Amino acid sequence: MHEEVARGRARLASLIAGDADGHDLLMRYDRWAPDLWAGLAEVYAAADVLPAVVDVIAAVHQQRPSPLRERDRERLLRPDWFQDEHAVGYVAYTDLFAGDLAGVAQHIDYLTDLGVTYLHLMPLLTPRPGANDGGYAVMDYRSVRSDLGTMADLAALARSLHSAGISLTLDLVLNHVAREHVWAQKAQGGDPKYRDYFRIFDDRTVPDEYEATLPEVFPAFAPGNFTWDEDLSGWVWTTFNEWQWDLNWANPDVLVEFVDIIGFLANQGADCIRLDAIAFIWKRMGTNCQNQPEVHALTQALRAATRIMSPAVVFKAEAIVGPQDVIAYLGQGSHAGRVSDLAYHNSLMVQIWSALAARDGRLLVAALSRFDAIPATTSWATYLRCHDDIGWAIDDADAGAVGWDGFSHRSFLAEFYSGEFEGSFAAGAHFQSNPLTGDRRTSGTAASLAGVETALHSGDAATLSTAIERLICAYAMVFGFGGLPLIYMGDEWGLLNDEGYLADPAKAGDNRWMHRPAMDWDTVSHPVIGSMSARINAAVRDLIRARHHLPALHANVSTECRVTDDPAVLVFRRRHPAGTLIEVYNLSESTRVVWPGDLAPLASGSLHEHISDTTMVIDGPTQLPPYAAWWLTSA
Numbered sequence: 051m052h053e054e055v056a057r058g059r060a061r062l063a064s065l066i067a068g069d070a071d072g073h074d075l076l077m078r079y080d081r082w083a084p085d086l087w088a089g090l091a092e093v094y095a096a097a098d099v100l101p102a103v104v105d106v107i108a109a110v111h112q113q114r115p116s117p118l119r120e121r122d123r124e125r126l127l128r129p130d131w132f133q134d135e136h137a138v139g140y141v142a143y144t145d146l147f148a149g150d151l152a153g154v155a156q157h158i159d160y161l162t163d164l165g166v167t168y169l170h171l172m173p174l175l176t177p178r179p180g181a182n183d184g185g186y187a188v189m190d191y192r193s194v195r196s197d198l199g200t201m202a203d204l205a206a207l208a209r210s211l212h213s214a215g216i217s218l219t220l221d222l223v224l225n226h227v228a229r230e231h232v233w234a235q236k237a238q239g240g241d242p243k244y245r246d247y248f249r250i251f252d253d254r255t256v257p258d259e260y261e262a263t264l265p266e267v268f269p270a271f272a273p274g275n276f277t278w279d280e281d282l283s284g285w286v287w288t289t290f291n292e293w294q295w296d297l298n299w300a301n302p303d304v305l306v307e308f309v310d311i312i313g314f315l316a317n318q319g320a321d322c323i324r325l326d327a328i329a330f331i332w333k334r335m336g337t338n339c340q341n342q343p344e345v346h347a348l349t350q351a352l353r354a355a356t357r358i359m360s361p362a363v364v365f366k367a368e369a370i371v372g373p374q375d376v377i378a379y380l381g382q383g384s385h386a387g388r389v390s391d392l393a394y395h396n397s398l399m400v401q402i403w404s405a406l407a408a409r410d411g412r413l414l415v416a417a418l419s420r421f422d423a424i425p426a427t428t429s430w431a432t433y434l435r436c437h438d439d440i441g442w443a444i445d446d447a448d449a450g451a452v453g454w455d456g457f458s459h460r461s462f463l464a465e466f467y468s469g470e471f472e473g474s475f476a477a478g479a480h481f482q483s484n485p486l487t488g489d490r491r492t493s494g495t496a497a498s499l500a501g502v503e504t505a506l507h508s509g510d511a512a513t514l515s516t517a518i519e520r521l522i523c524a525y526a527m528v529f530g531f532g533g534l535p536l537i538y539m540g541d542e543w544g545l546l547n548d549e550g551y552l553a554d555p556a557k558a559g560d561n562r563w564m565h566r567p568a569m570d571w572d573t574v575s576h577p578v579i580g581s582m583s584a585r586i587n588a589a590v591r592d593l594i595r596a597r598h599h600l601p602a603l604h605a606n607v608s609t610e611c612r613v614t615d616d617p618a619v620l621v622f623r624r625r626h627p628a629g630t631l632i633e634v635y636n637l638s639e640s641t642r643v644v645w646p647g648d649l650a651p652l653a654s655g656s657l658h659e660h661i662s663d664t665t666m667v668i669d670g671p672t673q674l675p676p677y678a679a680w681w682l683t684s685a
């Protein structure tokens with residue numbers, strides 16, 4: 051053991067002397083402190099930082115309620131709880147789902163009935179007043195937005211969720227705080243300790259040098275990456291909105307603060323911490339200031355500290371970055387398995403929408419085949435829609451590999467999903483059009499983007515059926531990819547775009563609110579048999595039921611993707627020791643053909659199709675209906 055790590059152990063042992071679970075804590079320290087040390091040493095003078103981290107670990111451990119210590123022991127015995135075929139995620143805003151935290155507690159039955167095992171409640175810590183980026187401008191990490199309840203309500207909800215078999219995910223914004231956060235206010239007051247929590251520059255010289263290589267995240271409503279602040283008499287780094295101040299992670303005090311915050315949230319009962327905008331936390335001149343190696347070293351240090359103080363807790367990386375960069379968030383090289391446990395599969399999401407617009411799976415196959423395997427202890431979080439817009443992250447090289455032009459295809463997708471493209475089935479809207487780069491992103495709910503809204507307006511029953519099948523085909527890919535599928539609240543009933551946000555001045559400027567509708571409890575309690583919503587809900591439930599019988603969907607093997615001789619017929623193959631699963635998808639509204647050879651290594655003949663729970667015989671060319679999704683194993 052490194053001398054400093056040993057000294058840290060002695061410090062920890064004396065701090066927790068007499069604690070009933072002290073021996074377990076020290077065993078975990080022995081197991082994970084080398085990771086903590088290595089992460090710290092990549093970025094800081096580790097010997098100076100470790101004692102402060104050890105002090106936080108001891109305090110968090112001592113405050114950890116005994117039911118959560120019990121949960122730590124359970125989770126250490128079942129570390130793959132978020133990877134297996136039973137894992138189903140649900141993502142909701144507390145207020146839009148159920149009014150407040152007490153309301154969520156009253157709807158736990160709804161979630162368990164649906165099969166949900168993981169609930170991500172969107173940002174609920176106290177944000178700045180007024181516009182706050184959907185809660186991602188946090189003013190206080192230790193209190194709950196007052197209209198939603200209190201921290202005690204949150205802890206009580208976590209306990210109820212745990213009893214119902216549901217794990218709770220909370221957002222943690224690491225890259226920035228609200229201008230109104232106490233750290234920012236002290237910096238504005240001239241306190242040098244807190245000025246050093248931010249990146250502040252006297253004049254434009256250094257910001258301009260950075261700007262030369264920095265992209266803009268919100269070009270339309272927050273151009274530029276720096277904001278002049280009178281009280282600071284300086285330019286402060288603001289990647290997102292001008293009231294979201296980027297933190298200075300080169301200052302180890304910031305890391306220690308966040309270890310403490312993670313411990314605090316863990317002790318309220320959080321099971322998963324979603325690391326918001328994690329890609330941005332380290333800045334390097336001459337780069338786009340995303341995905342820098344230090345990001346992973348810092349995550350490793352946070353992860354190791356968390357494993358020691360609250361081992362039930364996992365991390366989910368929100369890194370919406372290119373295919374070549376995202377894998378590092380699950381750990382590559384010396385960081386493999388030592389950083390986040392979950393990461394959003396943004397490329398899969400983009401490629402599903404792209405394949406549906408093009409009725410062609412070749413680009414999806416080219417893009418996903420380039421992904422390296424992920425550490426066996428980690429998982430993708432797969433999703434079709436979330437609270438954010440869709441950025442058309444199509445890689446030029448991937449597009450080139452199938453003979454397409456990346457820029458043209460991105461433009462096509464933006465136009466297609468806004469509904470502008472001739473013949474498009476989609477009803478979405480442009481988000482953050484950037485005249486400089488030609489980049490346009492897209493807002494809209496899953497059902498509206500998949501054609502359900504347009505079909506309802508057309509009044510044509512056949513068009514509506516096709517749109518529902520398209521939506522379900524897309525969700526089947528999300529559920530069948532392996533890993534943790536996330537249902538975005540309301541998608542299980544096909545909720546459509548909602549323009550209601552336009553009436554709220556704090557939301558009106560941000561059309562991402564169009565795809566954040568309130569839950570439609572009338573439909574939930576009185577579903578009309580045969581209606582659009584009821585059909586979608588039944589189909590989503592079929593996917594969840596089918597998943598439960600398929601250990602091959604465990605995240606620890608990867609999905610091989612290919613198209614058959616017909617580019618509209620996509621095949622996912624999951625070769626798992628529990629048995630091979632072959633998934634076939636028709637990406638088009640016309641009938642296609644599948645051959646026994648397309649299903650290798652399954653032998654031709656009698657097969658079990660799990661979504662419809664039927665037996666099929668495929669021993670020759672077989673018709674694949676429009677938007678069919680088949681999950682096949684040998685019968």
Ligand code: GLC
Nearest residue numbers: 183184186223290326327438
């Ligand atoms: C993440 C959130 C997004 C937010 C941004 C800045 O990307 O998902 O909604 O705007 O971080 O916090």
